[in-house]
Amino acid sequence: MNGSREVILGRIRRALLRPGTGHAQEHGIPDRVRSTPGRVGATRLFDQFQEHSASVGGEPRVCADIEEALEGIQKLVAGAGYRRVAVSHHEICRRHRLAQVLSDLLPEVSVWREEGDADRPGSRRRNSRQLAQADLSITGADFLIAESGTVLIASAGSSRQISLLPTAHLVLATPDQIYPDLGAVFRQLGTAPEEGRLPAALTMITGPSRTADIEKVLIKGAHGPVRQLTWMIGEET
Amino acid sequence: MNRTPSQFRILASENIADRRLRRTFQSATGHALGQRAQSVQLVPEWEDLRERAHRIKEEAVEHLDFYLEKLEASVIRRGGRVFWARDASEASSYVVDLCRRLQASTVVKSKSMAAEEIGLADALEAAGVQPVETDLGEFIIQVAGETPSHIIAPALHMTRQQIGNLFHEKFGIPYTDIPAELCAFARQRLRREFLSARLGISGVNFAAADTGTIAIVENEGNARLCTSLPRVHVAIMGLEKVIPRFSDLPLFLRLLARSSTGQKQTSYVSMISGPRREGEWDGPEEFHLVLLDNGRSDILSDPRVRRSLYCIRCGACLNTCPIYQRVGGHSYGSVYSGPIGSVLTPLFQGLEAAKDLPYASSLCGSCSNICPVKIDLHHQLLWLREKLVSRRATPWQERLAMSLFAAGMKDPALYRMGSALLRLFLKVSGKSNRPFTIPGWSPTRDFPALAQTSFKQWWESSRQQGEGP
Numbered sequence: 001m002n003g004s005r006e007v008i009l010g011r012i013r014r015a016l017l018r019p020g021t022g023h024a025q026e027h028g029i030p031d032r033v034r035s036t037p038g039r040v041g042a043t044r045l046f047d048q049f050q051e052h053s054a055s056v057g058g059e060p061r062v063c064a065d066i067e068e069a070l071e072g073i074q075k076l077v078a079g080a081g082y083r084r085v086a087v088s089h090h091e092i093c094r095r096h097r098l099a100q101v102l103s104d105l106l107p108e109v110s111v112w113r114e115e116g117d118a119d120r121p122g123s124r125r126r127n128s129r130q131l132a133q134a135d136l137s138i139t140g141a142d143f144l145i146a147e148s149g150t151v152l153i154a155s156a157g158s159s160r161q162i163s164l165l166p167t168a169h170l171v172l173a174t175p176d177q178i179y180p181d182l183g184a185v186f187r188q189l190g191t192a193p194e195e196g197r198l199p200a201a202l203t204m205i206t207g208p209s210r211t212a213d214i215e216k217v218l219i220k221g222a223h224g225p226v227r228q229l230t231w232m233i234g235e236e237t
Numbered sequence: 238m239n240r241t242p243s244q245f246r247i248l249a250s251e252n253i254a255d256r257r258l259r260r261t262f263q264s265a266t267g268h269a270l271g272q273r274a275q276s277v278q279l280v281p282e283w284e285d286l287r288e289r290a291h292r293i294k295e296e297a298v299e300h301l302d303f304y305l306e307k308l309e310a311s312v313i314r315r316g317g318r319v320f321w322a323r324d325a326s327e328a329s330s331y332v333v334d335l336c337r338r339l340q341a342s343t344v345v346k347s348k349s350m351a352a353e354e355i356g357l358a359d360a361l362e363a364a365g366v367q368p369v370e371t372d373l374g375e376f377i378i379q380v381a382g383e384t385p386s387h388i389i390a391p392a393l394h395m396t397r398q399q400i401g402n403l404f405h406e407k408f409g410i411p412y413t414d415i416p417a418e419l420c421a422f423a424r425q426r427l428r429r430e431f432l433s434a435r436l437g438i439s440g441v442n443f444a445a446a447d448t449g450t451i452a453i454v455e456n457e458g459n460a461r462l463c464t465s466l467p468r469v470h471v472a473i474m475g476l477e478k479v480i481p482r483f484s485d486l487p488l489f490l491r492l493l494a495r496s497s498t499g500q501k502q503t504s505y506v507s508m509i510s511g512p513r514r515e516g517e518w519d520g521p522e523e524f525h526l527v528l529l530d531n532g533r534s535d536i537l538s539d540p541r542v543r544r545s546l547y548c549i550r551c552g553a554c555l556n557t558c559p560i561y562q563r564v565g566g567h568s569y570g571s572v573y574s575g576p577i578g579s580v581l582t583p584l585f586q587g588l589e590a591a592k593d594l595p596y597a598s599s600l601c602g603s604c605s606n607i608c609p610v611k612i613d614l615h616h617q618l619l620w621l622r623e624k625l626v627s628r629r630a631t632p633w634q635e636r637l638a639m640s641l642f643a644a645g646m647k648d649p650a651l652y653r654m655g656s657a658l659l660r661l662f663l664k665v666s667g668k669s670n671r672p673f674t675i676p677g678w679s680p681t682r683d684f685p686a687l688a689q690t691s692f693k694q695w696w697e698s699s700r701q702q703g704e705g706p
Binding site: 008013056114127155158185198199201208211215 | 264265268299300301302305306315320321322323327371372373374377390391392393395396397400416417419420421424427428432448450456457458459461462464465466476483484486487488490491498500501502503504505506507508509510511512513514515516517518519520528530534535537538
């Protein structure tokens with residue numbers, strides 16, 4: 001807080017011809033917007049997700065179960081020649097003991113897991129350095145948005161960098177995480193997000209990092225991952 | 238390279254004469270418009286969304302004091318700090334002081350129109366801090382010592398060969414004009430900066446008052462890096478970026494992405510609420526939000542131009558503007574170009590300093606039609622013209638011509654006499670060796686040929702012949 005605060009607020013109130021302080025009240029704007037008729041069902045929603053994700057260079061697919069996903073990861077790593085893989089602390093990764101299982105399946109690849117005490121600056125720095133070296137990262141998702149092929153990840157579940165620094169980023173998702181549009185996700189986040197359900201960072205990821213800053217030529221992998229993969233595990237429940 | 242808005246006429250004629258530049262801008266803006274049209278077509282409720290966004294912005298701007306105080310309280314509740322900056326120098330000093338405290342010799346910066354507006358990079362350099370622009374386009378123009386030519390694509394005016402030469406000369410890398418290779422070089426070089434920087438600077442696209450959440454929209458990932466890796470994150474926003482509710486965000490995100498690049502969603506949107514929480518692997522330990530006035534409260538005091546504060550900086554009005562398409566962003570001599578720049582620059586820098594900008598429009602209204610928050614841009618331009626006229630800031634020739642015209646229009650006899658005289662004058666002048674010219678008009682435009690008969694004569698004769706309208 002500083003001296004200019006009162007000056008600026010005073011100018012605003014004079015400009016709005018409003019004497020005194022803080023008389024304004026919050027007005028709701030009636031929601032007059034028709035919504036687009038949505039499709040229902042997780043499978044149909046994921047079809048829509050796949051269509052949109054693929055259209056921006058994302059690589060979505062469906063895996064019947066975790067075994068199929070593990071097989072897919074082996075092929076992905078071998079195919080691209082990835083040497084270093086980072087696994088997030090996300091619930092889905094822990095549930096399937098992904099780091100351990102992958103270490104066993106891929107003995108020649110170094111698998112790194114975000115673990116230990118995140119509140120110690122030393123371990124956070126070490127984590128950053130490791131992630132900057134990683135070829136592939138594997139994380140979970142918090143929400144998927146069908147309308148735009150978007151993955152939402154909250155900072156509570158995994159670091160922000162793990163989906164950003166490696167060359168490729170693989171998201172393992174489950175059918176219960178998919179929503180038709182961003183509005184539906186926000187409703188899920190709560191009508192009163194100030195009550196603390198909101199994480200420090202909520203990141204929306206739609207396809208790989210990209211730029212068109214040189215002559216409007218589209219290039220993948222500007223600062224973030226060159227490849228962004230989203231695999232849906234399991235049938236619709 | 239210091240262009241000012243007072244040079245508009247000179248800069249615009251220079252840029253119009255540059256055929257390559259004109260082609261670049263016309264194809265780039267055309268491409269962007271096509272992409273936008275395609276993605277907007279997929280949203281049948283688009284007009285409703287625009288209307289709703291307009292009303293939410295109206296609510297925020299009409300109660301700006303209320304929502305700013307609310308935003309401040311929410312950011313503080315989440316462990317962040319808020320600084321109110323009256324002008325450019327207050328905002329810059331705050332960031333410079335942060336650098337000093339952190340003993341940061343370099344800082345990483347993502348794209349921010351507000352930072353550009355206050356000349357933050359220059360202020361940091363003057364204080365001995367190296368600001369590293371990390372958006373690819375911004376990085377290119379920083380290395381070139383240039384200024385942005387488009388809100389969304391800052392290096393739009395440069396060719397791949399120019400960029401290739403630039404990197405070759407400045408960094409000693411082998412010449413290449415392959416965009417992917419140039420981009421890969423920048424990525425690698427900037428990675429090092431990200432991993433060592435102590436302070437990250439970002440802009441703000443939207444700030445939700447009820448949760449203290451700022452949203453940053455981008456495609457490259459550099460803003461995510463700026464806000465995740467360094468120990469301290471400072472975000473700079475114009476006062477008008479506040480929106481009432483977190484739940485308003487989906488609407489604005491939909492409108493912004495589709496309007497600016499035609500994407501359904503940009504690659505990344507970061508919604509940041511305060512600093513890193515306990516147990517999290519990264520994120521800044523300190524989060525600072527700078528609320529920048531710098532003339533905005535003055536704009537607020539004129540209800541007719543107040544709506545220019547609704548702008549969400551999508552750049553669609555630039556792309557659709559027949560003037561911008563031809564003269565390019567640099568002609569405006571200001572950070573903000575195109576129709577919205579022609580409104581904001583005179584308001585920020587003073588009408589007299591930018592008096593040609595309100596005239597940099599054909600008043601076709603295309604900007605108002607495309608604006609995702611329904612700012613009536615061409616009306617705002619007209620009002621600015623009206624202000625200029627009432628301050629007698631227009632050339633005396635124009636004032637004379639206008640007062641003669643006004644006199645003629647009020648008196649039919651005078652009108653008839655005046656038009657007869659004018660016709661005679663133009664006929665005689667057309668036959669002479671030195672035809673009549675109007676300075677500032679004739680050299681670039683053909684004067685329309687004089688009709689054989691006047692409208693009145695034509696009207697009367699055609700009515701007699703019974704073939705009138």
